[in-house]
Amino acid sequence: MDCLFCKITEGSIPSQKVFENERILVFKDIQPAAPVHVLIIPKKHIGSMNDVEEQDLPLIAEMHQVAQQVAKELGVAESGYRLINNCGPDSGQAVHHIHYHLIGGAKLGALTGISDSHA
Ligand code: AMP
Ligand code: ZN
Numbered sequence: 001m002d003c004l005f006c007k008i009t010e011g012s013i014p015s016q017k018v019f020e021n022e023r024i025l026v027f028k029d030i031q032p033a034a035p036v037h038v039l040i041i042p043k044k045h046i047g048s049m050n051d052v053e054e055q056d057l058p059l060i061a062e063m064h065q066v067a068q069q070v071a072k073e074l075g076v077a078e079s080g081y082r083l084i085n086n087c088g089p090d091s092g093q094a095v096h097h098i099h100y101h102l103i104g105g106a107k108l109g110a111l112t113g114i115s116d117s118h119a
Helices: 004-010 054-073
Strands: 017-020 024-028 036-042 081-084 100-104
Touching: 004 024, 004 036, 017 054, 024 054, 036 054, 054 081, 054 100
Parallel strands: none
Antiparallel strands: 017 024, 024 036, 036 100, 081 100
């Protein structure tokens, strides 16, 4: 499958890993939006939040557990962080392999609503 994050999972595209187990990988975003910006992905290819099936729910729960742990390890658990999932065209989802952005390490702006380009 021609999927960027599957290639990162397989190791054919390099990444700066910050956590890995049999099911989940966390690596640094190549274009960080804040001092801390990592991506939490399942190794299993799931296209987006829309494609999550009931059998995937333990995996999604584990991604949250990993987010909690990684936030602590990266020093933002207390200062705060944002966990973001983009799903579908209006969200700007660019990579069609489900992922959470974990962003922190600085005061974050308010959540954006409707962008000019969508208005
Ligand atoms: P999204 O717009 O939610 O699909 O986010 C995709 C994210 O993947 C963006 O923040 C990109 O900067 C990031 N990204 C794209 N290619 C790479 C890569 N090779 N390594 C790490 N992050 C990447
Ligand atoms: Zn994939």
